[in-house]
Amino acid sequence: MTSTSEKRRKVLKAGAALTGAAALGFPAIVRAQSDAIKIGHLTPLTGFLGALGQYAQKGIQIALEEINAAGGVMGRRIQLLSEDSVNPATAATKAQRMLDQDGVAVLMGEINSASAKTIMQVAARNKRLFMQIGARSDVLRGADCNRYTFHVDIPVTVMVNAAGIALARDGLIKGKRIYCLTSDYLFGHDLSKAAKAFIAANGGTIVGDELTATDATDFSPFLLKIRQAKPDLVATNLGGNQVTNFVKQYSEFGLPFPVAGFNLNTADAWAAGEGNLGGVWPTVWHHELDTPGSKAFVAKFRKIHGQPPENHAWIEYVSLRIMAQAMNETKSTDTEKLIAYFEKEPQFDLLKARKGYFRSWDHQMMQEAYPFSVKPKGQAKDKWDFLKFGSAVPAADQPLEILAPTKAQSACKM
Amino acid sequence: MQLFFLLEQVVNGLVLGGYYLLIALGLSLIFSVGGVVNLAHGAFYAIGAYISLEIANRLGFGAAVALSPVAVGVLGILFERFILRRFYTADPILSLLVTFGLALVAEQAIRMIWGAAPLPASMPQALKGSVILGDFLFSRYRLLLLAVVAVVLAGIWLLLNKTAFGRVVRAGIQRPDMVAALGIRLQPYMTSVVVLGVGMAALAGALFAPIAIVHPAMGAEIITVAFVVVVIGGLGSFWGVVLAALLVGVVRGVTIHFAPAAGEASMYILMFLVLLFRPRGLLGERIEKFE
Numbered sequence: 001m002t003s004t005s006e007k008r009r010k011v012l013k014a015g016a017a018l019t020g021a022a023a024l025g026f027p028a029i030v031r032a033q034s035d036a037i038k039i040g041h042l043t044p045l046t047g048f049l050g051a052l053g054q055y056a057q058k059g060i061q062i063a064l065e066e067i068n069a070a071g072g073v074m075g076r077r078i079q080l081l082s083e084d085s086v087n088p089a090t091a092a093t094k095a096q097r098m099l100d101q102d103g104v105a106v107l108m109g110e111i112n113s114a115s116a117k118t119i120m121q122v123a124a125r126n127k128r129l130f131m132q133i134g135a136r137s138d139v140l141r142g143a144d145c146n147r148y149t150f151h152v153d154i155p156v157t158v159m160v161n162a163a164g165i166a167l168a169r170d171g172l173i174k175g176k177r178i179y180c181l182t183s184d185y186l187f188g189h190d191l192s193k194a195a196k197a198f199i200a201a202n203g204g205t206i207v208g209d210e211l212t213a214t215d216a217t218d219f220s221p222f223l224l225k226i227r228q229a230k231p232d233l234v235a236t237n238l239g240g241n242q243v244t245n246f247v248k249q250y251s252e253f254g255l256p257f258p259v260a261g262f263n264l265n266t267a268d269a270w271a272a273g274e275g276n277l278g279g280v281w282p283t284v285w286h287h288e289l290d291t292p293g294s295k296a297f298v299a300k301f302r303k304i305h306g307q308p309p310e311n312h313a314w315i316e317y318v319s320l321r322i323m324a325q326a327m328n329e330t331k332s333t334d335t336e337k338l339i340a341y342f343e344k345e346p347q348f349d350l351l352k353a354r355k356g357y358f359r360s361w362d363h364q365m366m367q368e369a370y371p372f373s374v375k376p377k378g379q380a381k382d383k384w385d386f387l388k389f390g391s392a393v394p395a396a397d398q399p400l401e402i403l404a405p406t407k408a409q410s411a412c413k414m
Numbered sequence: 415m416q417l418f419f420l421l422e423q424v425v426n427g428l429v430l431g432g433y434y435l436l437i438a439l440g441l442s443l444i445f446s447v448g449g450v451v452n453l454a455h456g457a458f459y460a461i462g463a464y465i466s467l468e469i470a471n472r473l474g475f476g477a478a479v480a481l482s483p484v485a486v487g488v489l490g491i492l493f494e495r496f497i498l499r500r501f502y503t504a505d506p507i508l509s510l511l512v513t514f515g516l517a518l519v520a521e522q523a524i525r526m527i528w529g530a531a532p533l534p535a536s537m538p539q540a541l542k543g544s545v546i547l548g549d550f551l552f553s554r555y556r557l558l559l560l561a562v563v564a565v566v567l568a569g570i571w572l573l574l575n576k577t578a579f580g581r582v583v584r585a586g587i588q589r590p591d592m593v594a595a596l597g598i599r600l601q602p603y604m605t606s607v608v609v610l611g612v613g614m615a616a617l618a619g620a621l622f623a624p625i626a627i628v629h630p631a632m633g634a635e636i637i638t639v640a641f642v643v644v645v646i647g648g649l650g651s652f653w654g655v656v657l658a659a660l661l662v663g664v665v666r667g668v669t670i671h672f673a674p675a676a677g678e679a680s681m682y683i684l685m686f687l688v689l690l691f692r693p694r695g696l697l698g699e700r701i702e703k704f705e
Contacts, residue, residue: 213678221670254543271532
């Protein structure tokens with residue numbers, strides 16, 4: 001009997017160790033050569049943004065393999081320590097630990113605006129570079145901006161302007177009655193503010209403006225209110241998977257008013273199911289973008305994962321490439337040198353028609369965005385194919401900065 | 415006109431309440447008979463939704479709704495036989511811990527099998543759209559859902575009140591020792607109750623998959639609502655749970671009518687008020703073994 005109970009104890013111990021490790025999240029690669037350049041990477045892998053974070057990890061991993069296969073940076077391999085950021089408090093703790101104990105040169109990552117904010121504070125306190133890849137709240141590059149953080153994804157204002165221009169062109173804003181539905185948290189409020197400014201500036205009237213808690217999964221009471229208001233357009237400022245729930249139920253009730261929204265990630269659109277999504281939305285990138293760079297990346301991703309990449313996979317892929325390019329050209333991993341380099345506004349290949357650059361005074365990547373509508377039923381080639389691209393905004397002959405907040409509008413002071 | 419809009423919210427709330435009922439009734443039954451608060455109940459709801467997607471892709475929507483609860487019911491047998499059974503007479507904190515742990519394991523297992531990304535689920539085209547009944551707008555699909563709930567509810571009520579099986583279960587709720595003294599083993603009855611309970615949760619998952627997003631954390635989202643409904647309705651009371659589920663749906667609709675941002679908070683405020691003035695719940699019965 002002793003031996004069985006010992007065995008059992010061992011199994012239990014191993015189980016406990018496993019669970020503990022799973023809870024803490026092992027770094028993707030534990031130890032490589034000591035001369036490798038270490039980069040700390042944090043992104044949500046659980047919670048309501050976890051699905052997007054998994055795409056993020058897959059994207060950055062492809063860039064990592066490419067860069068190391070091509071000889072690394074300055075002849076040294078890049079070693080990526082990638083972990084679940086969990087929540088804003090844990091994100092900050094892990095960022096600090098990566099800097100102190102793991103000796104990472106720079107920090108990258110995030111999708112959650114609140115976690116991005118706490119990592120930005122860690123970066124500023126330690127005077128170390130943080131490339132904030134996927135969080136979109138305006139405040140991060142506005143009032144909360146700091147000189148150690150660079151933002152790759154488009155901010156909320158750009159998303160609103162990208163979809164808004166297409167809506168205005170289709171005659172859905174000027175003189176129209178618009179009903180707004182907003183997720184009740186930082187990101188939703190940010191979206192709502194930008195959307196209202198755009199609608200007011202373009203001659204629309206807001207006839208309904210409702211907040212919905214982020215844990216709401218049933219929208220039927222709101223659908224009844226929308227029906228009563230009889231708007232010309234329903235404009236959604238919803239975050240995360242709320243968009244999916246809303247469009248599914250809107251389609252279920254079959255209301256006749258056109259729907260649009262100022263935030264939609266490809267993964268949320270995929271989850272909506274065929275025939276449920278309609279309207280006009282903005283996106284920062286999509287796997288059907290017709291450029292050689294994007295096509296090559298999509299083909300590679302498809303080969304490895306058997307499906308096209310989501311926009312978070314793309315943005316992580318280009319971000320690590322930008323970081324590698326910066327380190328190669330400055331021949332350094334030093335934060336001050338990298339900041340000086342980025343602030344000279346060098347151009348980076350984003351796999352889009354036009355190259356992008358970090359604007360020197362708010363460290364925001366200036367790049368093309370795209371409004372899109374949804375392919376009519378029956379025209380989609382496969383379950384990943386739903387989107388009908390609008391032309392890129394800003395137009396080819398306009399400066400990239402026209403969609404972003406101007407220096408006068410921005411609260412960023414570095 | 416304003417009154418009409420309000421009434422429309424009340425009616426819509428009743429429909430939503432029917433869906434809450436499907437999950438809460440199982441939770442309440444398992445608690446009444448076994449004395450265990452099954453925090454893994456939401457996991458069965460989620461697994462029910464995922465299995466229904468797998469079946470729907472192969473055999474169609476109708477088969478998915480019919481077979482998913484059966485498949486989850488089989489899981490329920492294993493769950494009762496190998497886990498839950500050990501905790502009926504143990505310290506309640508242990509059963510809370512074990513079912514909570516199981517919920518976490520189930521969520522992670524879903525993530526490993528089906529991925530973290532939410533999955534698409536659609537209803538048959540014929541069920542989409544709305545119908546107007548007496549000036550009220552209804553989603554056609556939800557009317558069907560309500561009909562299914564009504565049938566299930568009637569079935570459970572008949573089973574509990576008009577059959578020999580139901581008599582033993584009801585006696586077991588009040589005096590398990592007396593049932594044992596009469597020479598009746600309660601264990602098979604308990605297994606059946608758990609199968610019924612988790613089967614109903616799976617049915618709710620399968621029916622709600624085309625309406626709301628199917629993702630690994632969906633079980634964690636629903637368990638709170640189910641728990642609130644059971645507490646408001648009162649433990650051990652069949653009609654208490656029915657009343658509470660409908661009430662939670664209506665209160666939510668009416669709250670959203672007047673103060674949309676407070677919509678999700680409304681059920682907690684309701685629970686608070688009920689606990690303040692009627693700690694036993696609306697129709698809660700006195701159960702000797704819990705006194």
